[in-house]
Amino acid sequence: MLVKFNSSTSGQMMMFAPAARQLLEILHKDCTARGVITTEQLPEAIERLRTAVVGGRRSVPEALPTPSTAPENNKGSDGDHPEDGPPIGLAQRAFPLIELLEWTQKEDGFILWEAAKDF
Template structure:
């Protein structure tokens, strides 16, 4: 399932719900549908930037390791798959963070699921 973030301050951003979930849970927002109002933007930006900094401090999480191990056997054989290249939280959050900054600058809301 996909989620599309919309704001009059920036271009739409579409991402998988499972990837958007972590961002939205940081903000205590519903994954299905919601809005970040202009007064909420500074705190939202701060929370996401803090999570990005934390993810950079610990680049390989247990969750990523579990994912890699689920697709490869204990000998490290590839099973005819390409070598996994995990996408960091910082990389996934970057477009949304940029949208939040633009929305804050223009005092516009950010919505999804509508």
């Protein structure tokens, strides 16, 4: 399921529900079908995401496979398709949303999110 984040001033972005859930939980928001990050909440939301990204960077080297634990044949879990590389980290998921929040904050806007159902 996709979650759309719409800025009142700066456009929109979409992401899959698990990634959106992770980011919204950092912001202490309920993962409902519709929600809002108000103008007043934007500074705190930006700070929370930045703090989480910094904390996530410290743990990234431990999350990456080492040569002794990496699969020898580089096949995916189904054995047919090779994996694309290391998993996508929190920073890669959060930066687009942080940018959208910052652009929206500059123009005193707000962010609405929308999904097909609660996630």
